[in-house]
Amino acid sequence: SSQHWLYPLFQPSTTCPLLDQTRSFLPHQTHIMCGILALLGVPCADAVRKEVVDAAKLLRHRGPDWSGVYCEGTTVIAHERLAIVDPDSGDQPLYNDDKTIVLGVNGEIYNHIELREQLEARAPGKHHFRTKSDCEVLLHLYAEDGPDFMTKNEVCGMYAFVIWDKRNSTFVVCRDPIGIIPLYWGWGTDGSVQVASELKALQKSCKRLELFQPGHIYNSKVGKAVPFYTPRWKDSSIVPTEEIALTTLREAFEKSVVSHLMSDVPYGVLLSGGLDSSLVASIMSRHCQRRVETDGKEPAYWPQLHSFSIGLAGSPDLKAAKEVSDYLGTVHHEYVFTPQEGIDAIKDVIFHLETFDVTTIRASTPMYLMARRIRASGVKMVLSGEGADEIFGGYLYFHKAPNPEEFHAENIRKINQLHLYDCLRANKAMMAWSVEARVPFLDRRFMETALSFDVKQKMCKDAAGNKRVEKWILRKAFDLPGHRAYLPQNVLWRQKEQFSDGVGYSWIDSLKAHAEKCVSDQQLKTAEGRFPIKTPRTKEAYFFRDIFASHFGENTAACETVGWQDSIACSSEVALKWDKAFQGRADASGRAVLGVHESAYDNTYKTASQSTGEPEAKRARTN
Numbered sequence: 001s002s003q004h005w006l007y008p009l010f011q012p013s014t015t016c017p018l019l020d021q022t023r024s025f026l027p028h029q030t031h032i033m034c035g036i037l038a039l040l041g042v043p044c045a046d047a048v049r050k051e052v053v054d055a056a057k058l059l060r061h062r063g064p065d066w067s068g069v070y071c072e073g074t075t076v077i078a079h080e081r082l083a084i085v086d087p088d089s090g091d092q093p094l095y096n097d098d099k100t101i102v103l104g105v106n107g108e109i110y111n112h113i114e115l116r117e118q119l120e121a122r123a124p125g126k127h128h129f130r131t132k133s134d135c136e137v138l139l140h141l142y143a144e145d146g147p148d149f150m151t152k153n154e155v156c157g158m159y160a161f162v163i164w165d166k167r168n169s170t171f172v173v174c175r176d177p178i179g180i181i182p183l184y185w186g187w188g189t190d191g192s193v194q195v196a197s198e199l200k201a202l203q204k205s206c207k208r209l210e211l212f213q214p215g216h217i218y219n220s221k222v223g224k225a226v227p228f229y230t231p232r233w234k235d236s237s238i239v240p241t242e243e244i245a246l247t248t249l250r251e252a253f254e255k256s257v258v259s260h261l262m263s264d265v266p267y268g269v270l271l272s273g274g275l276d277s278s279l280v281a282s283i284m285s286r287h288c289q290r291r292v293e294t295d296g297k298e299p300a301y302w303p304q305l306h307s308f309s310i311g312l313a314g315s316p317d318l319k320a321a322k323e324v325s326d327y328l329g330t331v332h333h334e335y336v337f338t339p340q341e342g343i344d345a346i347k348d349v350i351f352h353l354e355t356f357d358v359t360t361i362r363a364s365t366p367m368y369l370m371a372r373r374i375r376a377s378g379v380k381m382v383l384s385g386e387g388a389d390e391i392f393g394g395y396l397y398f399h400k401a402p403n404p405e406e407f408h409a410e411n412i413r414k415i416n417q418l419h420l421y422d423c424l425r426a427n428k429a430m431m432a433w434s435v436e437a438r439v440p441f442l443d444r445r446f447m448e449t450a451l452s453f454d455v456k457q458k459m460c461k462d463a464a465g466n467k468r469v470e471k472w473i474l475r476k477a478f479d480l481p482g483h484r485a486y487l488p489q490n491v492l493w494r495q496k497e498q499f500s501d502g503v504g505y506s507w508i509d510s511l512k513a514h515a516e517k518c519v520s521d522q523q524l525k526t527a528e529g530r531f532p533i534k535t536p537r538t539k540e541a542y543f544f545r546d547i548f549a550s551h552f553g554e555n556t557a558a559c560e561t562v563g564w565q566d567s568i569a570c571s572s573e574v575a576l577k578w579d580k581a582f583q584g585r586a587d588a589s590g591r592a593v594l595g596v597h598e599s600a601y602d603n604t605y606k607t608a609s610q611s612t613g614e615p616e617a618k619r620a621r622t623n
Helices: 045-062 112-122 136-152 246-259 275-287 316-328 339-353 358-376 388-392 396-400 404-420 422-431 444-450 472-477 505-518 521-525 539-552 574-578
Strands: 031-040 066-072 075-085 101-109 157-165 170-175 184-188 193-196 206-211 216-219 224-227 267-270 306-311 331-336 381-383 436-438
Touching: 031 045, 031 157, 045 066, 045 075, 075 101, 075 157, 101 136, 112 136, 136 157, 136 170, 136 216, 170 193, 246 275, 246 444, 246 472, 267 275, 267 358, 275 316, 275 388, 275 472, 306 316, 306 358, 316 331, 331 358, 339 358, 339 422, 339 505, 339 539, 358 422, 358 505, 358 539, 388 404, 388 444, 388 472, 396 574, 404 422, 404 574, 422 436, 505 539, 521 539
Parallel strands: 267 306, 267 381, 306 331, 381 436
Antiparallel strands: 031 075, 031 101, 031 193, 066 075, 101 157, 157 170, 170 216, 184 193, 184 206, 216 224
């Protein structure tokens, strides 16, 4: 049952202890989550304006609050805005003073005040900010430092953007280092370069389109996309060996969560009752009473934290989330769905997610249903726990990692794939209903801390070789006694449950049973003939692929953008080689990990390899 949404009265509270540490992140500002569509290099912008505006409507779920268009010469930039902070201003596109530089951006720049102060120190009085938008700083950094500005400045946030420079008829395209924000680009028959938040806005006008790779920037003058940020952890051959203090890890994550709390509209937390979301909720509950935008000088507009969970009746996640909510004192909203309601939503889920990956669809469907209920409650922004399993080795198959080198290499492989799976799911499933999802585990500075300490502290066995629970170091960092405790002990040390499992085991079982009814043996037998690109090898995979084809075509360029690999419990294909017991059990459910999951499938369980027979060149890039 869901509690009725109430806007609490303003109540004074104690000042947040971390606000002084995060001051550079916390000004009053306009946050801009949205959908962007840009056509660059068209013969005549005015001639295609209506076509662009119509295509941008396909992105309006990402930004229902306002629409803006720049249309001049050879360039059109359309923007659909979701206003989270300072909703009454900050419409896009954004411009410099003489409107010779134009910015269309989807995202958040958490350290923009710090960047502004650095800019002012380098060029006193030179840059005039026209809005309160946190993203406007990108314009001025570009104006000051040129096309290499992302390499020259430490920009912390999640973002995807296009800058058009009218002065020299050039443009840049950029996407955040992890790929938290989706971005696609394609090429029109008229020679134009086209960029969009979702591929559905490009599929009619571009015969060829691709994912724009995370951590890259494209400069039209140079003509190629290059990395702009290459942290030390990107090189998986460098295995960290320096131990980290528990306090250092705890404070780094707490600082990250606080930096993500800026909002002038109601916000909440996605709470599954697992470790990651519960830690996020716990930290939020300690810092939500005062407005971070004013360094804690004012009481928060919504000082009581609202939490949201979803599952089948009696599911593990619903029970655990309620326990965490009771412990933290959140206003909890619990949503129960049935397998049939999930199955009914699959076609819409695939349209919004733009994927046919089995794992992603399994997990996205309950998230999509929950997002609709969240938006109905009045909430427009939530924090979520994506990224922790990749950084800390939280998936159950990590118990089988043979050594620290392989453990760390898998961490990096999984992080490099986030834009194809978990980040895609979190962003698109929530934005389908105009709800912004923020992911503090994937904060740039936190990741630099979390990926730079001794890998042995993350492994699922101690120095003596004794088994211990996954993500032991993260749990231990927040394991404090008495009134300092962040979570109940049984939640803090609860075994990992993947979201598609935790909502109720019968959800996946029901999906498989439904696919069995919908897909014939003959269809599966001849699947390679119909779908030579990323051929489905199970009836569930075929069922999803058939729906994807109805939206985006049979074997079109859209198919090439989908992540596709064999996996056990969300592993990479490489990690499948860690244990002979993994062979023939390439199912993304955690229950496929025999001997680790407490409710694992028995040793007779087998499933087909979805990568069999597929040339490497036909797979989406996953490393």
